[in-house]
Amino acid sequence: MSFKEFEFIELLSKLLPKGRGVEVGVGDDAAVVKAGKTRLAVSTDALVEGTHFLKEWKRLVPELYRLLGRKLLSVSASDLASTGAKPLFATVTVGAPELSEELIELYVGLSERAQELKTSVVGGDTVKSGQLFLELTLIGKVERPMLRSKAKPGQLVAVSGTLGDAYGGLKQLLNGEVREPKLIERFLNPTARVKEGLSLAKLGVECATDVSDGFLFNLKTVADSSKVAIKVEEELIPVSESLVNLLGREGARRAALFGGEDYELITTFEPELKEKVESLGFTVVGTVEEGKGVFLNGKEVKGEGFDHFKE
């Protein structure tokens, strides 16, 4: 018997009861809990050799492990960003066949990124494992958490940065050739939009999520959990020149819609905030309406994304 990932998460969220102090449990980008008078946001992510990265990539990208160390923190920081939280403390677990120079490179990258994000790595565990895996749990502070379930009809939908770049980077790594190095950088060293997330929360924005599983897929989690319809215009979706160079116009289009791991933010907000949100580097791509589902150029799309367990 095998479960699909989302069914599995739903089953778990029933199995694991929501206790005292838990404001947002399993299901959103980050958990939100109250400890004493402090509201914390907590997120955890893992990178596994063979699933999220391949050792061979070091041939193409000599600084692979340093970038993976950076990415390990950025991925969780992105979850905190979309919650409007400020990262503070991280713990790290590394499973590895041996304590090698490459692990040191990884920690150097992690340490760099931690300093950039003013986050302290306060503990961790190093264990022996045949397969290399990296896990990081990030704890931050949040005043008013943004949730994916707070989209409201009448709002605008916007996204930060450009979409599909990480897919373009991954594709080059899998093909074993570097044609557009910027895209590889975007895949291995994503920008977590922490500043942007904090600025959105400060503007009073209540709904955000990050693009981890693919733009349309993550839009669908917003539409479903908010019980609204989301309509986006494809021509408005921001795509980089590098991605078009690599994949052509049609390939770039598909990467932007379905590619995962961009770690950009999706947000919905009242129309009067449009200019302020745009000035943070967001592009308006659509609207929230009554109803349900995600619509692309007026046509309903089925949720597709990046499910590591799918065949």
Place this chain on the structure above:
Amino acid sequence: MSFKEFEFIELLSKLLPKGRGVEVGVGDDAAVVKAGKTRLAVSTDALVEGTHFLKEWKRLVPELYRLLGRKLLSVSASDLASTGAKPLFATVTVGAPELSEELIELYVGLSERAQELKTSVVGGDTVKSGQLFLELTLIGKVERPMLRSKAKPGQLVAVSGTLGDAYGGLKQLLNGEVREPKLIERFLNPTARVKEGLSLAKLGVECATDVSDGFLFNLKTVADSSKVAIKVEEELIPVSESLVNLLGREGARRAALFGGEDYELITTFEPELKEKVESLGFTVVGTVEEGKGVFLNGKEVKGEGFDHFKE
């Protein structure tokens, strides 16, 4: 090039700078950090197939995965216990080849244990991995943290429960036979001494650690970090009847001194607290004195322990 685990941790603790709000970073049982006005204790631990457990054990112990789910939480809870912290929230990461029934059993065990410890599992990540690994990060609240570096000359040394049982359990599993099931239970389902840790802290005790790597080894971490000598009398060390049945008197003695994963507490405290500490289930086994090193029956011992990376 390969590093020994403790050298590696020392290198990391230099690499990863201690930032604002960090009261205790890498190196003690749990990190202690300040978020707003709340003082948090954070600990993280991992269990890896092939290193910490073998799939084959299910033949001997049908409820293996349920117990591993319990152990995953207990191991981190033990770190919080020795810090005098109250566990509140956990995140869990599971890496697995597929989403199986056994993973559900694991989460059932984790959920049971979480309810016993009034801890909420608030989030996590499920990722594809050829090798099964489990990681848990536990966040708790602490008023005055107990540290392993706070032993003072003139104090008594005590330990909770009995020592060596987990080694007796592991030995049976590795030999493929069940002779003393209680010991297997002690290995797969250790008691985290959370209540005892909180009671010690309430008595004003300042020094504790848990027996994760072996009694003598963990005593040495207390002696070294506190810059004191610790003298213990072997005949005072509490050993269970089951362990003597399994290993004989001499085998039980060695298991109690060197065996890891007992997750009992070691504490040092002023002599006037003796009766109160004993009433919590602790046995006084020695004294703290000026000097350095660990002495067994008056003879200095070298630190030995359970290092997963040692050949």
